[in-house]
Amino acid sequence: MSxxxxxxxxxxxxxxxxxxxxxxxxxxxxxxxVDLNEERIARWNDxxxxxxxxxxxxxxxxxxxxxxxxxxxSTQVDEAIDEAQMIFISVNTPTKTYGAGKGMAADLKYIxxxxxxxxRVATTDKIVVEKSTLPVRTAEAIKxxxxxxxxxxxxxxxxxxxxxxxxxxxEDLLAPDRVLIGGGTDEAGQIAIQKLxxxxxxxxxxxxxxxxxxxxxxxxxxxxxxxxxxxxSSINAISELCEKTGANVxxxxxxxxxxxxxxxxxLKASVGFGGSCFQKDILNxxxxxxxxxxxxxxxxxxxxxxxxxxxxxxxxxxxxxxxxNTVSGKKITFLGWAFKKDTNDTRESAAIxxxxxxxxxxxxxxxxxxxxSARQIQxxxxxxxxxxxxxxxxxxxxxxxxxxxxxxxHAIAILTEWDxxxxxxxxxxxxxxxxxxxxxxxxxxxxxxKMKEIGFLYQGIGS
Numbered sequence: 001m002s003x004x005x006x007x008x009x010x011x012x013x014x015x016x017x018x019x020x021x022x023x024x025x026x027x028x029x030x031x032x033x034v035d036l037n038e039e040r041i042a043r044w045n046d047x048x049x050x051x052x053x054x055x056x057x058x059x060x061x062x063x064x065x066x067x068x069x070x071x072x073x074s075t076q077v078d079e080a081i082d083e084a085q086m087i088f089i090s091v092n093t094p095t096k097t098y099g100a101g102k103g104m105a106a107d108l109k110y111i112x113x114x115x116x117x118x119x120r121v122a123t124t125d126k127i128v129v130e131k132s133t134l135p136v137r138t139a140e141a142i143k144x145x146x147x148x149x150x151x152x153x154x155x156x157x158x159x160x161x162x163x164x165x166x167x168x169x170x171e172d173l174l175a176p177d178r179v180l181i182g183g184g185t186d187e188a189g190q191i192a193i194q195k196l197x198x199x200x201x202x203x204x205x206x207x208x209x210x211x212x213x214x215x216x217x218x219x220x221x222x223x224x225x226x227x228x229x230x231x232x233s234s235i236n237a238i239s240e241l242c243e244k245t246g247a248n249v250x251x252x253x254x255x256x257x258x259x260x261x262x263x264x265x266x267l268k269a270s271v272g273f274g275g276s277c278f279q280k281d282i283l284n285x286x287x288x289x290x291x292x293x294x295x296x297x298x299x300x301x302x303x304x305x306x307x308x309x310x311x312x313x314x315x316x317x318x319x320x321x322x323x324x325n326t327v328s329g330k331k332i333t334f335l336g337w338a339f340k341k342d343t344n345d346t347r348e349s350a351a352i353x354x355x356x357x358x359x360x361x362x363x364x365x366x367x368x369x370x371x372x373s374a375r376q377i378q379x380x381x382x383x384x385x386x387x388x389x390x391x392x393x394x395x396x397x398x399x400x401x402x403x404x405x406x407x408x409x410h411a412i413a414i415l416t417e418w419d420x421x422x423x424x425x426x427x428x429x430x431x432x433x434x435x436x437x438x439x440x441x442x443x444x445x446x447x448x449x450k451m452k453e454i455g456f457l458y459q460g461i462g463s
Contacts, residue, residue, distance in 0.1 A: 003127075003195055004029055007084035009114050011035035011044055011073060013169075013276065013345055014131055014162050015090030016054050021173040023071035024062045025203040032072045032080040044073035055344040055371050058170040081121045086195065088160075089114045089142075090131040095280050104287035106280070108138065115142045119150040127192045129158045130218070139182075139214045156192035158183045159214050161221035166275060167342030179209045182217025222281045222288075226301055229278040231266040233307035239269040239462030240314065249462025250444060269462040271415060271442030272311040274339030274348040279305060312350045315413075315461075316357035319440055322459065323411060328362040331434075333409040335402065336416025336443075337369040337377055344371040350442065351415040352380045355396065359387070365396045368405035370418060374398030403428060411438035417445050430454050 008019045011033045023031040035041050043053040045067075049060040063071070074080060081087060091110040096102050111132065118128060128146065130139060139157045146155040159182035164172045179200045183193040193211050200209055212220070239249040249269040257264030273279075282301050289298035320327050339349035346352065355365055359381075367377055381392045399405035402421075406412055406429045414421060422445060430437050439451055441460045451458040 003086050003199055005084045006031045006086045006088065006199075007080040008033045008088040008090055008131070009035075009077065009081075009117075010088075010090035010092075010132070011037070011040050011053075012090065012092065013054055013166065013343075014164065015088065016044065016052070017056055017059055017164070017169045018090070018131065018162065018173060019088070020059060020062045020066060020071060021170065022199065023066040023069075025174075026199060027066075027070055029199070030070050030072070031066075032074055032084070034074050034077045034080045036075060036077065038075055041073050041075050055342075056167070056169045057342055062170065077117065078121045081118055082123060084126070085124075086127045086129060086199075087118060088129045088131045093132045093280075095283055101287055104283040104290075106284050106287075108141070111138065111142065112145065115145040116149060118155075119146045122153050122155075123151055125154040125156075127156045127158060127195060129160045129196065131160055131162060138218060154188070156184065156188055157214065158192055158196055159217035160196060161217060163221070163224065166345050167340055174203070176204060176208060179204050180212065180217050180220055181209065182212045182214040185213055222285050225277050225281040226285050226304070228266050229273055229282055229308070230301075230304050232270070232273045232278075233304045233311075235267045235269050236272065236311045236461075237307050239311075242462040247462075252462075269444060270311075270350070270417075271315045271354065271461065272308045272350040274350050275345065276347040279308070279348050309353075312353045313357060315350075315440070315442055316354045318459065319354075319358065319411060319413060319438075320361055322438060322440075322457075326361070327358055327410075329364065330410040331364045331366060331408060332358055333406045333412045334365060334367045335369075335405070335412060335414045335421050336418055337367050337372040337380075338416050341416055341418045344376075346372055346376055346380050349380070349415070352384070354413065354415065354442075355381065356384055356386055359392070359395050363395070366399055366405045366409065367396065368399045368402045369416065370420065403432065407432045408434060409437075410434050411440060413440045413442060414445055415442050417443040421445055426451065426456070427454055430456060 006022065006029055008015045015033055019031045019033045040053050043051055046052065049064045052060060052063055089111060091114055093106045093108060093111060096105045096107040128142065139159055143155065143157045161180055181193050181196050183189045197209055235253055238252060242249040242252060253267040256262050257267050282304055286298045286302045323330060334351055334355065337349060337351045338344060338346055358365060377396065377398050378392060381396065382389045402424060436457050437455065439456045439458045444460045448458050448460055
């Protein structure tokens with residue numbers, strides 16, 4: 001029997017886009033995305049698809065085509081679970097902020113709540129698919145809960161990690177490098193794997209659908225993100241050396257990237273990586289290694305995080321040192337707050353930590369980001385609990401116009417590589433700034449020679 005009804009628990013950055021593409025490519029399958037957050041579901045159902053809560057190029061159009069036909073967004077979780085043959089779990093798995101494993105281990109409380117709810121509601125056999133990024137052997141825990149608290153129905157657990165890059169998520173879903181599906185090695189497990197393979201086979205070539213055992217699938221996701229983050233931290237470490245020696249990190253990256261054994265991707269020096277996955281997954285890997293007594297392995301991967309934190313911190317220190325060792329009362333304009341271009345996701349964005357460091361130095365910060373709201377910026381800073389919310393509110397301002405944001409600024413810091421920043425009238429910006437006018441380009445986005453020709457005191461990363 002083919003799958004005709006899918007439910008996804010979690011309407012966030014993974015669940016929403018993934019289910020929209022499945023619905024778009026599989027018109028014969030009813031896809032229901034459920035979430036307890038009523039405001040989020042209301043935005044997914046907004047008549048104006050430009051208002052959906054996740055910004056990804058091309059996503060609004062796909063949602064518009066499928067929504068109301070075979071794609072539905074709802075807060076009726078129990079009803080959707082009961083109806084579905086296949087249930088994707090795509091809820092948040094943040095790093096623990098308490099207890100054993102604090103600061104490293106994944107917090108699986110939302111995963112467990114999902115498993116218990118599925119067990120309570122399900123009256124027919126279900127295939128449960130891990131879509132959230134999870135520690136190795138989480139599937140075992142989910143199966144244990146389902147089998148021991150359910151209504152006697154049969155559950156098969158699959159691991160189907162996402163490999164989406166925010167900003168290109170729709171493209172990644174429509175034409176993935178690979179789809180990874182892990183499941184049980186017994187006959188029932190293999191049948192369940194095949195059911196999910198058949199769903200993806202509606203648009204993904206069979207040679208790009210990889211099947212493994214559960215544990216290999218879970219570990220592959222963590223390892224992929226760790227390797228990518230490692231490349232970013234590696235080139236960022238070299239960027240600091242470039243600044244001391246007179247080398248140019250862009251030239252170094254181009255030279256090594258032309259080596260076919262290395263390749264050019266993820267070798268762009270920056271103010272540091274962010275996003276929901278890289279740091280969380282590496283810390284998870286570190287915790288797993290420590291739990292097995294593999295201290296050297298843990299130390300190796302933890303250094304990737306240490307280097308990333310150092311890069312963000314030294315960017316803030318450079319701003320302070322260049323502005324005559326004080327930014328107290330000075331207006332610093334941030335262009336960009338999202339962790340990368342073409343997304344409104346701000347999780348672990350470098351901008352948050354650079355801003356926090358500068359606010360500790362009593363700077364006044366103005367922010368312009370084309371997709372991030374003032375409310376989100378305040379929420380990100382308040383989450384750090386470095387100072388009272390009222391203090392953050394007074395010290396940081398969100399602007400709707402980039403030229404207004406830059407007016408009377410002592411310095412501009414580019415924190416996100418939005419393409420529109422390159423096309424601004426930088427002469428106009430220079431004329432409206434206090435002099436000397438500084439630009440700290442944390443993404444090496446702008447033409448250094450042109451900026452200096454205008455009159456800016458320009459500093460990029462790694463040169």
